[in-house]
Amino acid sequence: MFLCCWLGLVALIPTTLSTNPGVKVRLTEKGIEYGRQLGMAVIQQKLRSIKIPDFSGKEKVSPIGEVQYSLSNMHIVNVGLPKSSVDLVPGTGVTLSIGDAFISLNGNWRVKYLRIIKDSGSFDLDVNGLSIATTISIKSDETGRPAVSSDSCSATVGSAKVKFHGGASWLYNLFTTFIDKALRNALQKQICPLVSDAVSDLNPQLKTLNVLAKVDKYAEIEYSMVSSPTVLKSSIDLSLKGEFYNIGKHQEPPFSPAAFNLPPQNNNMLYIGMSAFTVNSAAFVYNNAGVLSLSITDDMIPKSSPFRLNTKTFGAFIPQIAKQFPGLMMKLLVKTVKIPTLTFEPNNATVQATTTMTAFAIQPNSTLSPLFVLNLEASVSARMFVSEMKLAAAVTLNKMDLTLAKSYVGDFQVGPLENVFKGVLKLVVIPAVNVQLAKGYPLPTIGKMKLMNTQLDVLKDYMLIGTDVQFS
Template identity: 80%
Template sequence: MSCSTSRVKMYLCCWLALVALIPVTLNTNPGVKVKLTAKGLEYGRQLGMASIQQKLKSIKVPDMSGKQRVSPIGKVRYSLTNLRMVDVGLPKSALDLVPGTGVRLSIGNAFLRLRGNWRVKYLRIIKDRGSFDLNVNGLTITTSVAMKSDETGRPGVSTVSCVATVGSAKVKFHGGASWLYNLFRKFIDKALRGALQKKICPLVADAVSDLNPELKTLNVVAKVDKYAEIEYSMVSAPIVSTSSIELGLKGEFYNIQKHQEPPFSPTAFSMPPQSTNMLYTGLSAFTANSAAFVYNTAGTLSLSITDDMIPKGSPIRLNTKTFGAFIPQIAERFPGLMMKLLVKTVKNPVITFEPNNATVQATCTVTAYAIQPNTTLSPLFVLNLDTSVSARLVVSGLRLAGSVTLNQMDLTLGKSYVGEFQVRALNNIFQIVLKIVVIPILNVQLAKGYPLPALGKMKLVNTQLQVLKDYMLIGTDVQFNR
């Protein structure tokens, strides 16, 4: 083998090793998408302006002093102290999306009203003092904000640039000799304008940074129950377009004790260009099926049914007398005994979303036992049960809840311990058992709901839910309670 051939192979191995180190999440489709619309951005602008206004009210301009030669009296020493904000106005602002980057906030025609004290000394021995008002008008602020994903998988923001311009700063003095301070008014105007311009952008940057603690409240790992949790970490950077900001979240259920990937992956899906609501959340069939995988793997999708779980008014009882009417050999071999049914899934249930229809297909076994007087269980038969249920989904608070109804079921004989019998004769019994026992128990669990991705004290209002092809879409407005 030539040296050049060996070198090529070595380079190839190195490249393969590097590719293997690339995080899997780079090519991971999101299981959940969250889209913030222009209406949502407008609500965000209102909250942001309130925050910036509070920041500007906290402006603290340090005491200033200096000396200026003023004709005809010579050098005048001055000091401005105790400068404090009394009013802030932000009458005009706009928040625009910058595709691929983030947002740009523009504030125009803003004004500030400040008050302070002045003091002067001239001709070495003559002093004067008083108060003054500072009116700042024509203030404009333009800041660009970048959006990214932080190390925890949560969204984060940072200030990229900021420009603040003070149109005019006019001082009105009170007290003292008016002829005196009118001589050096223009110097004071300039000094105060410069001092304010230096303060504004850092305060705006602080207001932007203050958003990050709020964004860090995203429930990237939300506990569901003692078995499962759902992960909502971001799988890529936010996608900023001309009309919305879209976040791609993992949206996968995991076993709390052991994270195990299911034998399937999320497929790509696109949300429709809707803008009626502030926020849209798309939950894919992958998310629902990852839940089914977790619960099935944990062995929780099984149910033991005894006669005390059957409503008292039901003509169907779980005993060998009832079943003996359809399978005579049961009554003959196990007379007068109560029975027990064990319903257990044998593979992961499959959830599918079609327009206006959510369906769950489940393949189970039903094992019937006769309960002996000493509580020993004697197996009678094993049935294969294929069921289809329709799911009704609702949003309750910050949780997705649901309920199911039986569509159809199919019984086949898996194994009999009592000889041959016609399985079809048991159809009515098992339909009743499913409808009055299994499905109500399942609906109690589904009614508890599963946490949706949410920030802090967010509240959903005007919520609507649609089931579409391969995903469900939740449209909602939001409110933040502080």
């Protein structure tokens, strides 16, 4: 794959209305160098496919006179690209330069002179001092994905030397100058088209870009660009939308991303800055989908727990429950009443959630009798981590506050129930949340991309993922 991930990610999608991004991506010198290595392997393979058609000609060679010659069955035996560089032109684009390259090929020769003398044999051609320079443009295709092309290209061949073998080759080496020039021109005409093909061969890979990545049956995340790539002297910065949407319904949340800047780092090939906006847009989407709720029954509580979800247990704290609903199992319904909010501070990610917890007694006929409704304010710490190609998380409870919203069994003090509901959160709610968070959601990727040596740091208003990449 030509020029690797950095070129693919440079052009995630065409420019849309300018706004603050939810996600920023920085491609460093280390990533560009990896792209150069992959690109050279592809170009080298392309140059090995050079096909020089058979050709013939006539030349006057002293003292022989007119010589008719033909060259056939020519094929490449070796290509070397010892020097190459990829340079960023700030504010402009990308240039690729190759120098001191060489190509070796062989083929068959045949000559006729003095009208009756014929001879044949083989020959070797060594092309040295080959240089190639190309500029690469990045545009959008009809699907909104990037398409790349070689905008301009120049190729020059420093020297071409042919050596004949067999027959009276010592004689025919006298007129190699004429054939050198013909072969050099034939090669030179093919080099730029092949380089252009190598660049174009990236386009099928770019079509694998997850511009709109499905998360689950409720949500998808959009990684379209919100502004043009910023080409700097030693890196390329990309601004991506990084916003969750309900599948089939792209509704904007009642908040927008705050501006943030990536710190100057160059230890990894790729840096991804994920703002709090991106995660909070996920909370908005799942809240709209009505899935931020959980029904809790006794079978969800570990058998080792002394606390049971029945009217006997709660009757110890609220006697009227045991009197009015003796010997019944209970059910709790936890439901968000506000969109959970995540904040990033250095080394700390915190989620604030406002929920209601409604308790029911389960009647013998399975009908539910409401007992009380509590307001629950909870704060949890989130540990973010990268799992394969996804960003995942796990939360732990920091603190919670309970207040009585409504009672169907008369007034009672909430305080004695705090430990009970803290246990419910730790034993049931948070493990259920963590199961979902562990599934993760897709990071912006292209093709068969694998993350290596990944690190994640939480900073002010965003988290920073530093990673190397590898393509198979």
